[in-house]
Amino acid sequence: MDEDLNRTVSAFRMLVTTLNRAKTHERLTEAAGVRLDRPDVQILVYLLDSGEPRRIGLIATGLQVESPHVTRHVATLEQRGLVERVRDPDDGRAWRIALTEEGAEVASRCRKVTTDWFQGAIAEWSEADRAELSRLMGKLSDDLSSHLKDVITLR
Amino acid sequence: MDEDLNRTVSAFRMLVTTLNRAKTHERLTEAAGVRLDRPDVQILVYLLDSGEPRRIGLIATGLQVESPHVTRHVATLEQRGLVERVRDPDDGRAWRIALTEEGAEVASRCRKVTTDWFQGAIAEWSEADRAELSRLMGKLSDDLSSHLKDVITLR
DNA sequence: TATTGTTATACTCTATAACTATA
DNA sequence: TATAGTTATAGAGTATAACAATA
Structure with a gap:
């Protein structure tokens, strides 16, 4: 019983480790044919999963990071034309971050690489x-x- | 089918995210009553899971990091009396890193916090x-x- | 000379603090 | 004046490169 649990957790620990390594990310971006760092990819895929534009704060909460981190990466993604800011209809002072067409395409490719790994496994x-x-x-x-x-x- | 897969992977992604956050680690060490950084804990738990002393290179491989990283953290763990170096019987130039009694105890506490989280869930x-x-x-x-x-x- | 590990260094990721702007 | 976000800064985590030591 306890042994079962230990095995489950240690299997889990190993997977978490693997999925967080720089090499794994490198492999992902290579397969997806993009050149983005890890937080960039996380944000893109988060937006894709969400299915609609999201505010900075919500992205931060969703990814469990602090907002300055999101601010910075959104800025670079914006420069590269992968996301754009649209006015939040509910709150004039706020913006929402939306995937551009290209951004959505890149996000899908990245997400697909991961799901393909699982699928292959x-x-x-x-x-x-x-x-x-x-x-x-x-x-x-x-x-x-x-x-x-x-x-x-x-x- | 594909939908299933997407859900599996995104569930996974969320767990990986949560388990990697600074706050989660902070909570872990607090619950375990120790003051160690993440790599330190990873190394201790790795050694505990292994059940026997391991060489630096093997620890690095197991944790999927580069050896200088392990070298550094083992040095601090050694200073704190949580691990010690023992001669590798098979290869005189090499050392193995062994948990001290206190190290093993700390490692168990850390591992237990994680398994308790799972168990509770x-x-x-x-x-x-x-x-x-x-x-x-x-x-x-x-x-x-x-x-x-x-x-x-x-x- | 090949292997293992260490020292030195730099880069990526993420957090905290202080500030800005708008409701 | 409360909230959302930004700018500035610092610290943790990890990689790469150059080196040392021993079989």
Whole structure:
């Protein structure tokens, strides 16, 4: 039981490690045919997943970083024509960050590289196992995030 | 199918993000009652998981970082009495890094905080789901690492 | 001479603090 | 004056390059 848990967590730890290495990112951008640093890609994919323009603050919250970090990277993405600022209809002082057409395309390519990695890794799995993985992963993500939020907030 | 995959990956992405934030680490060390930076903890837990002393190079490979990084952090861990160097019996020029008694204790506390987080998150899950998670997670970790290794090597 | 590890250095990522601007 | 965002700065984390030491 406890052994099971230890194995689960250490498997997880290894995956997290791998996915955070510079080499992995390098490989991703190479495969996607773009030259962007990690935070840039994270922001693009976040916007793509969102499906609509988002404010700086919301992007920061979503990616769990501080806003100056987002400000800086959005500025470079804007210069490269991958995102643009549009007025927030609800709040005149605020802007929303929108993917440009090219930005959306780049974001899809980056996202696809990652999903392809997963797909390649589980290609040999049974249909049932793949479905189970999807289900449990979603559940784990929800439960772990909300659990951590509680743990971190309750101080 | 493709939708499933996208959800799996984006759930994953979120978890990776959360687990890599400074605040999460801060929370971990606070709960474990230690004052160590992230690489220090990674090295300690790696050694604990290994169950035996390891050489610098192997630690670097395992954590997927370059050896100078390990050298530096091992030096501080050594100063703090959490690890010690022992001669490699197989190769006189090499040393192995061993956990001291205190180091092993600190490492266990850190590892336990993480596993407790997981445990708390999945506490309400059915026995069957927990077992499935463990099984699929191990499988995914193996398959994804080896798949990535292939992808990254084949260049 | 090949391998392992170390020292020195620099770059990337991210946080904190102080400031600006608009509702 | 409260909120959203920006500018400025600093610190953590990690990589690369050059070197040292031992089989």
